Amino acid sequence: MCGIVAAVTQRNIINFLLKSIQKLEYRGYDSSGLALINSNNHLIRIRSVGKVNELIKKTKNKKLFGKIGVAHTRWATHGRVSKENTHPHVSSHITIVHNGIINNSLELRLFLEKKGYIFNSDTDTEVIVHLIHWEQKKTGKSLLEAVYNSLIKLNGNYSMVIMDTNNISKLIAVCSGSPLVIGLGSKENFIASDQIALLNVTKRFIYLKEGDIAIIKPEKIKIFNKKYLIVNRKIIHSNLKYEHSKKGKYKYYMEKEIYEQPMSIENTIKNYLKNNTSIYFKKLGKKEKNIFLHLEHIQIVACGTSYHAAMVSKYWFESLANIPCDVEVASEFSSRKLVVRKKSYFITLSQSGETADTLIALRIAKKLNYLGNLAISNMPNSSLVQESDTFLLTHAGIEIGVASTKSFTTQLIVLLMLVTKIISIKQKKNQIEKKIIKILTILPNTIKNFFEKNKEIKNIAKKLSNKKNMLFLGRGIQYPIAMEGALKVKEISYIHAEAYPSGELKHGPLALIDSNMPVIIIAPKNSLIEKTKKNIQEIDARGGVIYILSDEEINISKNIKILKMPYIDEIVAPIFYIIPLQLLAYYIALSKGTNIDQPRNLAKSVTVE
Numbered sequence: 001m002c003g004i005v006a007a008v009t010q011r012n013i014i015n016f017l018l019k020s021i022q023k024l025e026y027r028g029y030d031s032s033g034l035a036l037i038n039s040n041n042h043l044i045r046i047r048s049v050g051k052v053n054e055l056i057k058k059t060k061n062k063k064l065f066g067k068i069g070v071a072h073t074r075w076a077t078h079g080r081v082s083k084e085n086t087h088p089h090v091s092s093h094i095t096i097v098h099n100g101i102i103n104n105s106l107e108l109r110l111f112l113e114k115k116g117y118i119f120n121s122d123t124d125t126e127v128i129v130h131l132i133h134w135e136q137k138k139t140g141k142s143l144l145e146a147v148y149n150s151l152i153k154l155n156g157n158y159s160m161v162i163m164d165t166n167n168i169s170k171l172i173a174v175c176s177g178s179p180l181v182i183g184l185g186s187k188e189n190f191i192a193s194d195q196i197a198l199l200n201v202t203k204r205f206i207y208l209k210e211g212d213i214a215i216i217k218p219e220k221i222k223i224f225n226k227k228y229l230i231v232n233r234k235i236i237h238s239n240l241k242y243e244h245s246k247k248g249k250y251k252y253y254m255e256k257e258i259y260e261q262p263m264s265i266e267n268t269i270k271n272y273l274k275n276n277t278s279i280y281f282k283k284l285g286k287k288e289k290n291i292f293l294h295l296e297h298i299q300i301v302a303c304g305t306s307y308h309a310a311m312v313s314k315y316w317f318e319s320l321a322n323i324p325c326d327v328e329v330a331s332e333f334s335s336r337k338l339v340v341r342k343k344s345y346f347i348t349l350s351q352s353g354e355t356a357d358t359l360i361a362l363r364i365a366k367k368l369n370y371l372g373n374l375a376i377s378n379m380p381n382s383s384l385v386q387e388s389d390t391f392l393l394t395h396a397g398i399e400i401g402v403a404s405t406k407s408f409t410t411q412l413i414v415l416l417m418l419v420t421k422i423i424s425i426k427q428k429k430n431q432i433e434k435k436i437i438k439i440l441t442i443l444p445n446t447i448k449n450f451f452e453k454n455k456e457i458k459n460i461a462k463k464l465s466n467k468k469n470m471l472f473l474g475r476g477i478q479y480p481i482a483m484e485g486a487l488k489v490k491e492i493s494y495i496h497a498e499a500y501p502s503g504e505l506k507h508g509p510l511a512l513i514d515s516n517m518p519v520i521i522i523a524p525k526n527s528l529i530e531k532t533k534k535n536i537q538e539i540d541a542r543g544g545v546i547y548i549l550s551d552e553e554i555n556i557s558k559n560i561k562i563l564k565m566p567y568i569d570e571i572v573a574p575i576f577y578i579i580p581l582q583l584l585a586y587y588i589a590l591s592k593g594t595n596i597d598q599p600r601n602l603a604k605s606v607t608v609e
């Protein structure tokens with residue numbers, strides 16, 4: 001959460017800072033600010049509450065100029081949303097932008113107040129900048145040493161960029177528990193929390209590693225590791241294009257990302273197919289093959305939408321592969337005493353690969369007796385990927401909308417292919433693999449054709465947009481899909497939506513049913529549909545407003561509206577049935593006029609516990 005960009009160049013960087021920080025708004029959009037050192041070596045700082053657009057307005061007609069500068073978009077943790085709490089923060093000649101949380105900031109603040117520092121904000125960031133200033137004043141040593149000595153006193157996770165009006169040719173970047181990438185230019189260098197902010201200026205990147213401190217000058221970069229030794233970090237050439245981060249013909253990123261799913265699903269499938277006939281995970285070698293052969297249990301940990309994808313895979317692991325699988329929300333996994341099952345393999349799922357709860361769960365799991373661990377992520381250079389034994393990528397492409405869509409369906413693809421591969425390895429035969437490859441190959445087109453139904457979904461959405469509450473029901477493998485549908489509605493339309501297993505309704509929530517309570521029921525034709533029909537009757541008898549997604553003719557009552565779904569193989573039905581729910585949530589939010597890509601109080605990647 002929070003986005004950082006910074007640059008040290010030979011040209012005016014004001015437009016770069018504004019454009020690039022806007023690209024990081026998905027990381028937080030409570031307030032934003034920037035600081036530049038102008039030609040007179042004076043610091044110019046502009047800050048604004050609200051979206052980056054507000055900051056842009058404030059910079060208009062100001063004729064700002066600076067070759068070195070930092071910018072920040074904030075997701076508030078310490079201190080409410082206000083101009084005073086907005087970054088950059090300043091202590092005399094030192095300026096800082098920071099992402100993360102300092103746990104011992106209160107203690108340090110008291111110490112610094114005793115030394116005479118006056119605080120202008122409630123943030124933990126201002127503590128850091130005063131601490132660095134105090135360290136430098138105390139020792140008279142370089143800014144780098146002052147930064148290093150300050151870091152020793154900080155407890156928490158952070159990435160930050162430090163700028164000094166006494167030395168206008170360099171920036172110092174620090175990375176610990178929150179990502180920072182350096183973008184390499186020609187006689188200019190850049191820093192950001194995510195490479196998408198830098199795609200308009202470079203294709204060459206260096207990802208800082210945990211504990212790294214970098215001195216960044218226009219022509220030179222020096223990186224120290226956590227032991228304060230100079231290190232070389234690999235230069236990565238990105239094949240992402242700036243255009244990938246644009247909305248194109250769509251009104252919102254979320255809309256674009258929903259409609260991109262046939263392509264992202266196809267890309268993901270193709271990436272893991274060999275000669276179109278077998279599943280091949282290049283990243284998984286002999287070691288993993290041996291683990292898959294012997295594992296007797298799978299433990300998956302994730303958050304939010306990724307947690308729902310993991311929940312779906314539990315049904316696949318157990319029903320197709322006969323392997324017991326437990327799935328837990330990451331923050332809960334790290335909040336209790338854990339008992340590791342015999343021969344258990346640990347899997348994390350995360351679109352961003354930066355979710356603090358999931359990372360912490362992985363770090364705990366690494367100290368326990370698991371056979372090994374695997375991360376499934378959309379971000380090849382993320383902390384989760386780097387810290388895991390091995391990883392598989394989802395190939396969804398950049399996902400910018402805060403509400404995850406294409407990352408969910410591509411996670412399901414990778415999980416289903418993984419389950420299938422494990423079955424083949426364990427059974428030493430590949431009939432199931434062949435069958436599932438066939439089913440998967442036709443999925444992208446089925447989704448593409450289904451998009452023609454979007455008018456019908458728009459009409460339902462209009463009817464639901466003024467509701468205060470909604471219920472989503474699913475049975476078996478469709479229960480996590482109901483959970484994901486409810487999460488999408490909650491997140492972007494602020495309607496209170498809950499998901500229940502269809503059979504659980506009569507144990508309490510049935511009391512909520514009346515003519516104001518829409519109930520969305522996911523009921524594909526399968527071995528469970530007769531039971532679900534009984535649940536539908538129970539709701540109908542109590543005057544509930546029912547919408548059913550099904551490929552079966554359900555003639556229970558005239559009051560029930562059915563969104564007729566095409567036939568889809570039961571195995572991939574959860575991947576297909578989430579599509580209408582994503583569209584429904586999107587069109588409800590569109591009718592309500594909420595900010596779909598940047599829903600209130602949220603951020604795309606949650607890097608705090």
Ligand code: AGP
Pocket residue numbers: 303304305306349350351352353354355358402403404405491603604605606
């Ligand atoms: C999804 O719509 C949410 N924005 C959120 O629940 C998200 O899935 C969760 O924070 C986990 O993110 P990750 O996949 O990047 O770890």
